[in-house]
Amino acid sequence: MKIPNNVCEEKTFSQIYNDYGETIWNFLYFKCGDSAQADDLVQDAFIKLWQNCKKVTREKAKSFLYTVSNNMFLNQVAHHKVVLQYAQLQPQKVDTQSPQYLLEEKQYHQRLQNAIANLTEPQRTAFLLNRIEGKKYAEIAEILEISVKAVEKRMSHALASLRKEIEEI
Amino acid sequence: MEKMDKEHLLHKYLNGTATPEEIITLEADPTYSSYIKIANTAESFETPMFREEDNFNAIASKLVDPSKVRPIRSLKVIYRVAAAVVILFVGYLFISDSETTISTQIAEKKEFMLPDASQVHLNSQSQISFDGNKWNQKRSLKLEGEAFFKVHKGKLFSVKTSQGFVQVLGTRFNVFSRDSLFSIKCYEGLVSVSYSDTTVQVPAGTMIEIRNQNRIEKSKIATASPNWIANESTFQNVSLSLVLEELKRQYPINLISQNIVDKNFTGSFTHKDLNVALRSICDPLQLEFTIQGEDVRLYAKKNN
Numbered sequence: 001m002k003i004p005n006n007v008c009e010e011k012t013f014s015q016i017y018n019d020y021g022e023t024i025w026n027f028l029y030f031k032c033g034d035s036a037q038a039d040d041l042v043q044d045a046f047i048k049l050w051q052n053c054k055k056v057t058r059e060k061a062k063s064f065l066y067t068v069s070n071n072m073f074l075n076q077v078a079h080h081k082v083v084l085q086y087a088q089l090q091p092q093k094v095d096t097q098s099p100q101y102l103l104e105e106k107q108y109h110q111r112l113q114n115a116i117a118n119l120t121e122p123q124r125t126a127f128l129l130n131r132i133e134g135k136k137y138a139e140i141a142e143i144l145e146i147s148v149k150a151v152e153k154r155m156s157h158a159l160a161s162l163r164k165e166i167e168e169i
Numbered sequence: 170m171e172k173m174d175k176e177h178l179l180h181k182y183l184n185g186t187a188t189p190e191e192i193i194t195l196e197a198d199p200t201y202s203s204y205i206k207i208a209n210t211a212e213s214f215e216t217p218m219f220r221e222e223d224n225f226n227a228i229a230s231k232l233v234d235p236s237k238v239r240p241i242r243s244l245k246v247i248y249r250v251a252a253a254v255v256i257l258f259v260g261y262l263f264i265s266d267s268e269t270t271i272s273t274q275i276a277e278k279k280e281f282m283l284p285d286a287s288q289v290h291l292n293s294q295s296q297i298s299f300d301g302n303k304w305n306q307k308r309s310l311k312l313e314g315e316a317f318f319k320v321h322k323g324k325l326f327s328v329k330t331s332q333g334f335v336q337v338l339g340t341r342f343n344v345f346s347r348d349s350l351f352s353i354k355c356y357e358g359l360v361s362v363s364y365s366d367t368t369v370q371v372p373a374g375t376m377i378e379i380r381n382q383n384r385i386e387k388s389k390i391a392t393a394s395p396n397w398i399a400n401e402s403t404f405q406n407v408s409l410s411l412v413l414e415e416l417k418r419q420y421p422i423n424l425i426s427q428n429i430v431d432k433n434f435t436g437s438f439t440h441k442d443l444n445v446a447l448r449s450i451c452d453p454l455q456l457e458f459t460i461q462g463e464d465v466r467l468y469a470k471k472n473n
Contacts (some may be wrong), residue, residue: 017228022219029216039224046228112210113438131211136184152180159204167203 008053008063016061017046023133024065027143030128031073031121032124045069066143115165123158126151175201183208188189270294273314275421276440277395282308287326290398293418315345317395332379333364340373343395350411351379354390396437403437412438412450413467420446426467429456 004090007013024045028038045068049056056064116124129135135143137151144151178195182185182205187195195201271291273279279291284304291297295314300307308326320326323340330346340358345351353362354376362369365382388405396403402415403423412434417424419440434456438446447458447465455470 006471010419013224017225021221021224023221026216035217039220039227043228043231044226047231048276050232070452109210112207115213116211116214127211130183131208131230132214132216134185134212137180153181155180159207162207163200163203166207 005057006054007049007058012058013046013050013053016049016058016065020062020065021046024069024131025067026106027125027129028069028073030125033117041069041072044072048072063142067145070144091111096104111166112162115162118165119158119161123154123161126154127158130155172305172313179204217318229305231424252427268298270296270298276419278400278440283308283320285323286319290317290395293314312344312346315343315397316339317343317398332382333362333411336361336363341394342371347414349381351382353377354395356390356393356395397440399438401437403442405435406433407453408432409434409450416450418447419461422465423463428469429467430469 007016017055022040025038025042028041028045029035032038032041045065046063048068049061049064052064098107117126122144126140129143130137137148137155140151175195175198178187178191179201182192182195192205194359195205200440202225206349219303230452239415243427251339269278271281271289271398273291273293273295275294277293279289281289281291283289283299284301285308287308292315295312295316297310297312297316299310308320308324309329311329313330316328317326318326318337318340320337320339324338326337328335328344329353330344332346332349332351334342335342335353339359341362342358342360343352343354343356346355351364351420353360353371355373357373359373360371362371362377362379363383364379367384369384371377371387374390376386376388376390377384390402402412402419404412409429409432411422413426416422416438419438420443422443434450434454436453438449440446443460443465445459449457450456457468457470
């Protein structure tokens with residue numbers, strides 16, 4: 001007997017969760033900047049996947065999750081201006097900088113975080129998918145269902161406004 | 170031009186495909202070097218920890234086995250479809266099958282117009298129903314009891330009764346259909362009457378009586394419209410029991426007849442005065458009556 005190529009099998013489903021759970025959660029976190037909200041949305045997204053498991057093949061599951069997450073985020077009318085709270089920075093590899101340098105570095109990080117929080121949601125999502133998730137433009141275009149050209153535009157605009165905000169302060 | 174090139178290089182850099190030479194070109198431009206710094210710094214940022222297990226448990230607790238959830242969902246769909254069908258059907262009834270029913274009680278008469286301005290007089294204890302919205306396509310109505318029609322010329326006009334149906338194009342005619350008696354009087358034009366498997370033509374000034382689906386009589390009529398419209402019931406050689414039935418329709422009375430031989434009656438009675446009406450019926454037939462409230466007692470006249 002052929003195993004149906006959908007995600008209704010519990011094993012398949014948890015495999016998909018292991019593969020994409022964090023990615024989708026990060027994606028939602030880039031959008032809303034709120035862990036609790038990202039938790040809710042990622043749960044809803046996987047529940048939607050389960051409810052539609054017969055219609056979704058294994059290969060389609062990832063894009064299904066992105067699409068659903070995207071739509072659910074848009075449906076959340078009441079998302080106020082987000083304040084991203086990034087976790088501790090990665091420990092510096094080199095430990096021998098002067099205190100002055102470290103302080104400046106810290107201030108710079110702080111300003112960048114604020115600036116990222118002030119980006120528009122589409123710019124921030126594209127920018128962080130690229131920078132934190134290491135996604136190529138083509139992947140971002142696929143996830144957001146836009147053209148690569150549009151991704152380039154968002155990246156350019158994001159960088160321009162980040163720079164403006166950091167250097168003018 | 171140069172800016173376009175650098176923008177292109179920047180995207181190559183962000184995509185991880187820029188060569189070391191290209192990176193050096195970018196770094197030489199203060200704007201692009203600060204872009205690179207921003208990009209590199211942002212790269213070192215991290216999102217908070219994804220609470221993988223907690224979220225999975227939360228999802229698992231909300232999941233239902235799809236093999237169990239399916240029937241319920243499809244049942245829900247069935248309910249939705251059923252509800253939609255009911256709504257549509259009710260709407261359909263309201264919109265397209267808006268049947269109008271007009272009825273009269275004992276001692277009540279009604280006069281009204283049909284949608285094509287044909288006139289209807291409805292005698293006591295009778296009922297007419299028709300579909301007003303489809304009237305223009307099909308002039309057809311159902312009748313129980315007795316009614317007089319003045320039909321506007323036009324398409325076929327049919328009156329359906331439990332005993333048969335009457336079809337005309339445009340005339341004045343009276344239809345009586347009660348119990349086993351089916352009687353049609355044509356005052357103008359030509360009426361076609363169908364009962365059981367027979368169809369007869371009733372020309373103006375003629376009436377036919379069909380009793381128990383058997384045609385029994387075809388006779389002339391003298392009046393231009395039925396007398397009941399003028400609040401009088403007229404009979405020609407009609408069994409007394411039928412006359413009394415009509416009397417009971419015109420007056421809210423409880424009729425008690427004692428030892429009365431069923432005779433035939435020719436004459437008429439008014440619908441306006443019970444005393445006068447009873448006298449018109451009783452006198453020719455040598456009967457007496459007493460009225461006590463709603464009770465009317467009929468008995469044979471004692472021979473003096």
